[in-house]
Amino acid sequence: MPPTTYADLLAERVAQAEAQRGELVAAIEQMRLARSLTFADDEHDPEGSTVSLDQARDVALLVRAEQTLAELRAAQQRLAAGTYGDCEGCGRAIPPERLRARPEARLCVPCSAASGTARRP
Ligand SMILES: [Zn+2]
Numbered sequence: 001m002p003p004t005t006y007a008d009l010l011a012e013r014v015a016q017a018e019a020q021r022g023e024l025v026a027a028i029e030q031m032r033l034a035r036s037l038t039f040a041d042d043e044h045d046p047e048g049s050t051v052s053l054d055q056a057r058d059v060a061l062l063v064r065a066e067q068t069l070a071e072l073r074a075a076q077q078r079l080a081a082g083t084y085g086d087c088e089g090c091g092r093a094i095p096p097e098r099l100r101a102r103p104e105a106r107l108c109v110p111c112s113a114a115s116g117t118a119r120r121p
Contacts, residue, residue, distance in 0.1 A: 006079060006084060006085070006099060006103055007076075007079055009099075009100070009103045010072055010075055010076050010079065010103050010104070011076075013068075013072050013103055013104070014069065014072045014073070014076070017065050017068045017069045017072060018069065020061075020065045021062060021065040021066065021069065024058050024061055024062040024065060025062065027058050028055060028058050028059060028062065031054060031055045031058070032055070035052070035055070068104065071104035071106075072103070072104045074104070074106075075103060075104045075105075075106075085099055087106075087107050087108040087111055088106045088107055088111075089107045089108065089111030089112075089114070089115065090108065090110075090111055092108060093108075094107070094108045095108065095109075
């Protein structure tokens with residue numbers, strides 16, 4: 001197997017994020033439909049609050065998937081521009097192990113920690 005390039009890695013993550021986004025959009029749409037049918041049948045349905053809680057969670061996940069996609073696309077643009085892997089904070093090269101784990105990373109670990117953008121587990 002040929003070594004995985006960052007371009008391959010990014011393309012793979014974009015495909016994953018797009019698939020996830022598609023699933024979430026479908027789930028949200030399905031829930032919206034189920035909810036409207038529930039309201040039509042009985043507006044005092046005890047499941048109603050559970051459904052909207054699930055929906056809120058899916059919407060939050062969808063927002064995150066969209067953000068990830070935007071970051072991945074920006075990383076692909078940096079790769080095309082030849083600036084990929086340069087930390088936007090200190091200008092030094094981001095270590096390859098970090099880029100392998102998070103190919104959309106814009107900051108090295110110290111800069112990321114300093115700017116408080118380590119918002120993902
Ligand atoms: Zn840095």
